[in-house]
Amino acid sequence: MRVDQVLVDGVAAGEVLALDTPLSFWGGVSIESGRIVDPSHPQSGVSLAGKVLALPHGRGSSSSSSVLAEMIRIGTGPAGIVLDEPDSILVIGALVADRLYGTRCPIVVASTTPEGGSVWRINGAELESVS
């Protein structure tokens, strides 16, 4: 399917992790492990590392840009992110990581998000099922 908007251009494939509720990267995710540590999040304990993260709009701290960039740097970040509405805090985190380390975490906005567990690829403006 075609995405509604490409926020950070690139290619990434991975198992889809569809979050049920919004997540603040800062305070909500462990940078070291890539796991959700917010105890109030229904998917607490689940890892974001290497996943295509389908995320309802971001929440909370303005430090989430730094946290995403650092996760991308050390390899615990998601492979790519599918949002239901644009989120510039995540976009700038991904752009800075790309500029500093050459690791691209594409971010797109799509009205329908892929189902958790299946494998999908973000390919520029296309969102494709791989499995």
Next chain:
Amino acid sequence: MVQLSERDRSLLGGEMGDAQRIAMELLIAVGETDGAQTLIDIEMAHIDGCSYHGQAGVDFAQMLVDGDGRVQVPTTLNVASLDLLHPDLYKGDSAVAESAKRLMEQYVALGCRPTWTCAPYQLQDRPSFGQQIAWGESNAIVFANSVLGARTNRYGDFMDICCALTGRVPYAGLHTDEGRLGTLQFNVVVPSSILDDDLTYPLLGHVLGQLAGSRVPVITGLDERATEDRLKALGAAAASSGAVAMFHAVGVTPEAPSLNEALGNVAPQHVTDLSVDRLRDARRELTTAIGTLGAVSVGTPHMSFDEFVSLAALVEGQRTTVPFYVNTSRDVLDKAESAGVMAPIVAFGVTVVTDTCTYITPIMGDIEGDVMTNSGKWAYYAPANLGVSVVIGSLADCVASAVTGSAVSTGEWS
């Protein structure tokens, strides 16, 4: 596409150096994400990117320092990860401390003022009504928009310094008149006496954040008892449990002289009544245990001068039986010391923390027992950040509990 001015284009072309060029490139990318047509000038900036979350932040700041970056507008700095005035309080890894210190120095080298506070609205030169600004730090953002009537979007780390280095922001969202109108209505329906209790305000903020997400809520039913410090507590909690960047309180905040004006004469998407029961639920959600009291932490966001005056009166002639931390800025601490407010607080046994906050850096060490706080924000983040259980109460509850050594409740919520 974002339309650029001649000056924007010269920044983008690198005529003012590499740092300004990089900042303009990132600013335009964010402008496109936010659907902005143009960029506008700002008069002030507040930088959240100076707290340490790993090497990426240091690498980014170094790229800007190496590119001869210099902020173009007066720029304050948020809490960092170290207390430079009381370095012995730090109990963490020394390599992390070195990196955190380097990050602080990098932002000062870019021309930012070393204010080290999450409450820049307590500083003397705070923004005024209608000013366009670029602020980071979620509680400062919601306070600037809601209580001061200054205009900022939610700027994250990296973006904040890009705005400061260019003096520009994408014209979108809360910078525009229409972006500031409320779309949700919340009626606070509680006995009047409940509004006298400090604890009501972070509870209310917690619920608002849960229900409003990133939309602009309009609150009815508050009155002049919602002081700046109480609105600070409300906004900080709402920006933790949700992404609230602005709220209106009818008859209290400057852009809400009436309900209709706050809503822009458009019917709200939802109208919700908030009862005492709903606030009681919020209190339960923000209290993860009531066992042995191990410590108390207040001043998140940073304690104001007025709150120091209240604390001094509450603690007069008493002594805490558990570690009692107060987070504040060096600026407010200086004022409180000069005014002679600190003597009873020091005698009570308080540990004052400046430049940082107890929930973002290892200061409290191993706590034996739960931590009591008067902050919805602290209560929201500390269980995951520090691995502690928390109890929320008012400032008076915190003092009474510290004296008796177990969590007690005073006031309207007892």
